[in-house]
Amino acid sequence: MATATAAVGLAATPAAATWAAPAAGQTVQPGQTCTAADLGTRHPIIKSTEVVPTITHFKGWYVTDGSTGSQSVDTSVQDTISVSVGVNGNIQGNFQVEALGMVGGMLGLNVQVNYTHTSTTNKSISWDFRKPGYYGLYEGTKKVTGTYGSLNCNRSDAGGLKWVEGPDTGSYTTYTTLEEGAVRCEDKVPANSIMAKAQGLLDCGAPAATAQHPAGPVRSARAEARGLTTAGKTVAVTGSPGPVTRAALDCQPAVYRIGVPGKPLNWSAPLLAADGVRLRESSFLSAHLDNWRLCNVMENNGVLEATLWNWGNGGCAAIDAQNAATEGAALKTVSCAEDDLQRFYIYRDVPGSGNVGIQNKYTGSMLGHDRYADGEFIRQYSSGRQDGAGTYTLTAV
Structure with missing residues (x-):
């Protein structure tokens, strides 16, 4: 049978969209020329980012005059964060690593670019308590989420082949370096910081924050309620068939x-x-x-x-x-x-x-x-x- 080059879908493409500013570290840019060898490749383009301080482990702890000094406190799981890009939770391919690397470059943050997750079990935090008071012992991080698209090589209505934003989109989740610490209600802390997020779990306006307690754990209603609803939570992979x-x-x-x-x-x-x-x-x-x-x-x-x-x-x-x-x-x-x-x-x-x-x-x-x-x-x-x-x-x- 004689062969002929495919002539499917030869209608002219619509006018190109207006592109946002390119992400830091992006290897190719929308509108750049590509070649036929690039038709089977793609690169990420980051469309949105959100950074939220997140507490992964927490415990309210009361220190009396006679109990200052170094102590080890068992904290409870508050939130679990798993690194994911689209459906690929294992971050096996170059696209996922490139996407997360671009996110870190855009935000100026050191984010996880390999599959990992924060601890799903309770953990002990050692701290040197210098003053008596009501403390929140915590481990936390900055949770980074957002959406991405892909740049693909395709025919252009202006002629030739160009890198254009394809229909493929998805979401990603990653996090920054884990931080441990202790914070009191009276401490002045930076707004929107991990420490401020932990301080919010202390319920500083509640009676438990000002009442006298024996040295040791103090039940924080807000932290306990959060633990009941989010302990062991993992990021779900979206887009199920x-x-x-x-x-x-x-x-x-x-x-x-x-x-x-x-x-x-x-x-x-x-x-x-x-x-x-x-x-x-x-x-x-x-x-x-x-x-x-x-x-x-x-x-x-x-x-x-x-x-x-x-x-x-x-x-x-x-x-x-x-x-x-x-x-x-x-x-x-x-x-x-x-x-x-x-x-x-x-x-x-x-x-x-x-x-x-x-x-x-x-x-x-x-x-x-x-x-x-x-x-x-x-x-x-x-x-x-x-x-x-x-x-x-x-x-x-």
């Missing part, structure tokens, strides 16, 4: 091969469900496993969104839900459903070229391969393959 339902696909009539530019290997779906999509050379024995249709196609600001249906096995390309957060997870075909794990953004070269980059809608990762070889899996990579091994050719057959 939700219940899976059977999809009624509206597929375009054109059939495509998705291949490596200038080379004979193409995406081929597996016969066995447990296997993944691999690079294979097409022949009359391919049994249409190398033939794909674009279904339920939408276009937003020049970026296509589609389900990839395989003619050979009748399944839809997808990332397994259990592997959604895994860097390098293999692309598979599964029963078609209304599920963002089966939806893909397609970034295109200039009109007349069939070069494309492909991104999973749910995970945000770009598709690519480790090496060019027969039988090599197509996999997801958070930032794509920077060597161009994520740029494919969509060719009509």
